[in-house]
Amino acid sequence: MAEEKTKTKVKGKKVEKKGKKVRTGRKHEKTATYKFYEVKGSELVRKKKACPRCGPGTWLASHKGRLYCGRCNYTLFGKKE
Numbered sequence: 001m002a003e004e005k006t007k008t009k010v011k012g013k014k015v016e017k018k019g020k021k022v023r024t025g026r027k028h029e030k031t032a033t034y035k036f037y038e039v040k041g042s043e044l045v046r047k048k049k050a051c052p053r054c055g056p057g058t059w060l061a062s063h064k065g066r067l068y069c070g071r072c073n074y075t076l077f078g079k080k081e
Helices: 002-007
Strands: 037-040 043-046 055-059 061-063 066-068 075-077
Touching: none
Parallel strands: none
Antiparallel strands: 037 043, 061 066, 066 075
8 A cells, every 4th residue: 555655646746945944033142241240440340230039149130111021020129300
């Protein structure tokens, strides 16, 4: 039976090839840790605030009007003006 199935295929059938998929959206970049620190004199100063729940090493992301930790979902809202 396997031989019959191969014989029934149509030979010479044209198959349209699809091109390469074009990627949409933003290009992901690795986290640049050098942007989190600043050198003042002979000291390293952290630019971003650390998460109070997770401890040092986990940074709070700065959004419009709030700071957010992606690890523990801690949110610190800014002052209302």
